[in-house]
Amino acid sequence: MTESSSTGRIRREPPTYRRVAVAGVTPLTPRLVRVTVGGPELDGLVIEQPAASVRLLLPAPGSSELVMPTWHGNEFLLPDGSRPTIRTLTPLRLDSTTQELDLEIVVHEGGAASAWAQAARPGDKAAISGPGRGYPIDADASGFVLGGDESAIPAIGQLLEMLPADKPVHVIVEVADPAARLELPKHPAATVDWYDLPAGAPPGDALVPAIISTELAPGSRIWAAGEAAAMQRIRRHLLDERNLPRSETWIRGYWKSGRAGDADDD
Numbered sequence: 252m253t254e255s256s257s258t259g260r261i262r263r264e265p266p267t268y269r270r271v272a273v274a275g276v277t278p279l280t281p282r283l284v285r286v287t288v289g290g291p292e293l294d295g296l297v298i299e300q301p302a303a304s305v306r307l308l309l310p311a312p313g314s315s316e317l318v319m320p321t322w323h324g325n326e327f328l329l330p331d332g333s334r335p336t337i338r339t340l341t342p343l344r345l346d347s348t349t350q351e352l353d354l355e356i357v358v359h360e361g362g363a364a365s366a367w368a369q370a371a372r373p374g375d376k377a378a379i380s381g382p383g384r385g386y387p388i389d390a391d392a393s394g395f396v397l398g399g400d401e402s403a404i405p406a407i408g409q410l411l412e413m414l415p416a417d418k419p420v421h422v423i424v425e426v427a428d429p430a431a432r433l434e435l436p437k438h439p440a441a442t443v444d445w446y447d448l449p450a451g452a453p454p455g456d457a458l459v460p461a462i463i464s465t466e467l468a469p470g471s472r473i474w475a476a477g478e479a480a481a482m483q484r485i486r487r488h489l490l491d492e493r494n495l496p497r498s499e500t501w502i503r504g505y506w507k508s509g510r511a512g513d514a515d516d517d
């Protein structure tokens with residue numbers, strides 16, 4: 252949420268960070284690690300919609316100490332003025348009894364969150380802020396298309412668990428490594444198509460044509476998330492070429508190729 256001012260962008264302060272510790276680490280595939288975080292400060296966290304977001308605050312790379320940042324009008328800064336390591340993830344299972352939250356983090360080259368997830372051990376410190384808004388499922392839709400790359404697999408899994416059982420769902424997933432394929436939650440009317448990104452091809456090179464060639468029944472809704480430039484191509488196709496009403500689409504850039512930090516263009 253942003254407001255303009257003569258001095259630049261003033262952003263509303265995000266929800267306070269809740270300190271957590273790693274409670275468990277479960278490798279799901281060589282490309283995806285589930286990290287369960289927990290702690291009493293998760294008390295009161297409520298996540299109502301699927302495919303929502305939380306911000307994960309991490310210790311500086313190479314350190315195990317978690318320094319809490321403070322809000323400076325439009326960004327969080329550490330006491331020394333540097334930017335903290337913060338990444339956006341999909342909040343998955345939230346257990347209010349054990350006060351635990353599951354996150355699933357893609358393993359890829361050169362990422363702070365990716366490296367943290369691979370090295371995470373019980374007791375490691377982090378913090379969570381959120382949630383940010385998720386996907387409002389339209390119960391009147393005739394069906395759903397869910398598209399994404401590996402970063403969207405956690406959200407797609409959660410959506411499959413929550414979409415109406417009697418509505419057809421077409422899932423289209425691009426993986427940069429075949430080892431990223433995994434068993435998604437069952438949905439009685441879902442078909443799942445996996446696409447391998449050819450080695451060296453830019454992200455989205457398999458996903459975008461797959462979505463462009465997908466048949467969309469009237470009244471269906473399309474949800475897609477992944478690399479920002481690929482999402483922009485999908486958005487343009489759906490809105491400008493297919494002339495779909497914006498309200499029938501939900502397209503969100505999750506990361507930017509070649510740039511650290513998420514690409515939340517929401």
Ligand SMILES: Cc1cc2nc3c(=O)[nH]c(=O)nc-3n(C[C@H](O)[C@H](O)[C@H](O)COP(=O)(O)OP(=O)(O)OC[C@H]3O[C@@H](n4cnc5c(N)ncnc54)[C@H](O)[C@@H]3O)c2cc1C
Nearest residue numbers: 340341356357362363364365506507508509510511512513
């Ligand atoms: C609403 C929302 C929900 C999200 N949910 C999830 C989630 O549940 N799980 C998840 O893993 N990600 C999720 N993401 C995406 C995640 O925030 C970004 O991928 C983030 O950049 C990962 O941080 P990192 O520290 O690993 O890499 P960074 O340090 O941010 O990036 C380092 C380099 O890796 C590249 N990179 C970043 N992400 C990927 C990737 N997925 N594959 C290949 N290269 C990449 C960057 O372009 C950069 O060159 C979500 C993003 C949003 C906005």
